[in-house]
Structure formats: C-alpha cells, structure tokens
Amino acid sequence: xxxxxxxxxxxxxxxxxxxxxxxxxxxxxxxxxxxxxxxxxxxxxxxxxxxxxxxxxxxxxxxxxxxxxxxxxxxxxxxxxxxxxxxxxxxxxxxxxxxxxxxxxxxxxxxxxxxxxxxxxxxxxxxxxxxxxxxxxxxxxxxxxxxxxxxxxxxxxxxxxxxxxxxxxxxxxxxxxxx
Amino acid sequence: xxxxxxxxxxxxxxxxxxxxxxxxxxxxxxxxxxxxxxxxxxxxxxxxxxxxxxxxxxxxxxxxxxxxxxxxxxxxxxxxxxxxxxxxxxxxxxxxxxxxxxxxxxx
Numbered sequence: 187x188x189x190x191x192x193x194x195x196x197x198x199x200x201x202x203x204x205x206x207x208x209x210x211x212x213x214x215x216x217x218x219x220x221x222x223x224x225x226x227x228x229x230x231x232x233x234x235x236x237x238x239x240x241x242x243x244x245x246x247x248x249x250x251x252x253x254x255x256x257x258x259x260x261x262x263x264x265x266x267x268x269x270x271x272x273x274x275x276x277x278x279x280x281x282x283x284x285x286x287x288x289x290x291x292x293x294x295x296x297x298x299x300x301x302x303x304x305x306x307x308x309x310x311x312x313x314x315x316x317x318x319x320x321x322x323x324x325x326x327x328x329x330x331x332x333x334x335x336x337x338x339x340x341x342x343x344x345x346x347x348x349x350x351x352x353x354x355x356x357x358x359x360x361x362x363x364x365x
Numbered sequence: 366x367x368x369x370x371x372x373x374x375x376x377x378x379x380x381x382x383x384x385x386x387x388x389x390x391x392x393x394x395x396x397x398x399x400x401x402x403x404x405x406x407x408x409x410x411x412x413x414x415x416x417x418x419x420x421x422x423x424x425x426x427x428x429x430x431x432x433x434x435x436x437x438x439x440x441x442x443x444x445x446x447x448x449x450x451x452x453x454x455x456x457x458x459x460x461x462x463x464x465x466x467x468x469x470x471x472x
Contacts, residue, residue, distance in 0.1 A: 211456050228460060241414050242465070247417070247421070251413075251414075251417050251441070253418050253437065253438075254394045254395065254413055254438075255413040255414075255417075256413070256415065257393075257394065257395035257413070258395060258398065258413040259417075260413060279411050283410075283412065284412050284414075285412050285413050285414030285415070285416045286413075286415050286418075287380065287410060287411050287412035287414075287415045288379065288380050289417055290378050290380075291380075291412075291415040291418050293412060294418060295411065295418075354401070364390070
C-alpha cells in the first residue's frame with residue numbers, strides 16, 4: 187500500500203525535511219518518491235528508526251557520489267531537482283550520522299545551495315518579477331493589465347518571502363558551522 | 366606551494382589531514398574512512414559527503430591524483446604537492462605538540 191502526502195519545504199529546510207522523513211519511517215511509512223514541489227510517496231512498512239539525509243548536488247557528481255554513499259552504507263532513495271535522498275537504519279549508523287561529518291563541509295553544502303539555487307531565484311525576481319509588476323502597475327489598471335498586476339503582485343510576495351526566509355536560514359546554517 | 370594552496374590547507378581540517386595522510390598509499394574513499402576510524406580508535410568518523418567533497422577538492426587542487434579503479438571504486442594517491450602540504454602540516458602539529466610540553470623550537 188502506498189500513501190501520498192503533500193508537504194512543502196523550501197531549499198533551506200532540508201534539516202527539517204530529514205527529521206520529518208525519519209518520523210514518517212518511525213510511523214511505518216518509508217519514502218519511495220519525491221516530486222516537486224512537495225509530493226511525497228510513501229510505502230507502508232514495519233515502523234523502524236531510520237535516519238534520512240539529503241545532499242544537494244549538481245548532476246555530474248551524482249553517480250559517483252551515490253556509489254560512494256552506498257559504500258558507506260547509505261541506501262539511495264530518490265532524486266528531486268538537485269536533492270539526493272539517502273537513508274540508513276539508526277542502529278547501523280554511527281550515532282546521528284550525517285553525510286557531512288564536519289562543520290566546514292556542512293557550511294560548504296549550505297553555501298552551495300545559496301550559490302546554485304538562491305542566487306538564481308533572486309536574479310529571476312529582480313529581472314522578471316519586479317519589472318513586470320512595475321509595468322503592470324503603471325499600465326491602466328483595467329482588464330488584462332489589472333490581471334497581470336495581480337499575478338505579479340502575488341509572485342512578488344511569494345518571492346520576497348522565499349528569498350528572505352531561505353536567505354536568513356541558510357546564512358544561519360553557514361554561520362553556525364563557521365563559528 | 367602557492368599562496369592559494371597555503372591559504373586553504375595551512376592549517377588543514379582534521380578530515381583533510383587524515384585523508385591526505387592515508388593517501389600516501391593508494392586508497393578509495395570508503396577505505397580511507399575505515400582506516401581513519403581504526404587508527405583514531407573510532408574518534409574520527411568521516412561522512413560520505415565530507416569524504417567525497419574533500420577528495421574532489423584535493424584532486425582539483427593537485428594534492429592527490431586518480432590512481433586507478435578497484436571494484437568500480439576510484440583510487441587516489443598523494444602527489445608531490447600533496448606531500449609538501451602534508452609535511453608542512455606535520456611540522457605545524459609537531460610544533461604545537463612540543464610547545465604544549467613546554468619545549469622551545471630551535472632552528
């Protein structure tokens with residue numbers, strides 16, 4: 187039996203996502219598939235304490251990295267736009283084992299997310315959302331231009347929220363690990 | 366050793382140090398992790414992501430080089446530059462140790 191759940195995590199919430207997936211497995215739902223923006227397919231299983239870990243990567247390193255992670259005892263579950271999902275039963279793991287065992291590499295990973303995800307989002311925001319919103323607002327607020335103003339107004343709010351939320355959270359992760 | 370390498374690898378991270386130390390003999394990521402765990406009595410455990418990232422970085426910086434494959438695992442070995450970096454680090458650690466024992470360094 188499979189079960190599908192919807193839950194949205196931003197690119198800065200991967201630590202919360204790991205905790206949530208572990209909790210699901212503890213309740214007898216093991217992750218099978220992840221589809222953006224947050225559709226998780228689970229399979230019913232025996233409840234077990236299984237640690238979930240995510241890595242953000244670029245495509246070229248995937249195959250090699252996955253095979254190294256498997257050497258380290260991680261089961262590769264799925265891949266979702268740059269995110270790789272791994273799991274390992276807690277009893278086989280080295281305590282709260284992580285893919286990144288030192289502060290430096292944890293900070294590097296968060297910095298990598300900023301560079302390859304957050305910066306492009308900010309560029310889209312500045313080059314597409316903001317100019318379109320200004321155009322629509324400056325046009326006669328009737329018919330189509332009113333509609334576009336509303337659409338880009340909503341996008342504006344979503345983008346501002348995402349950029350601020352993710353920016354602050356990733357910054358905190360980086361600073362915490364580079365103290 | 367140029368300025369950039371010196372800035373990144375002097376001093377080295379603990380994982381970086383152990384990885385470079387082990388690669389004086391060709392080995393693959395998982396083999397290195399096992400060896401480090403064994404030689405430190407389980408105190409230093411290098412994660413898969415940290416291992417992969419450090420090996421890639423060191424390969425790009427010319428400290429280690431691809432040596433061959435063993436059961437589809439990539440083997441690496443230290444280069445001359447890597448050896449130089451390692452020796453600089455070993456000297457630093459030795460100085461720390463001697464100074465901590467109250468000894469002075471004489472050239």
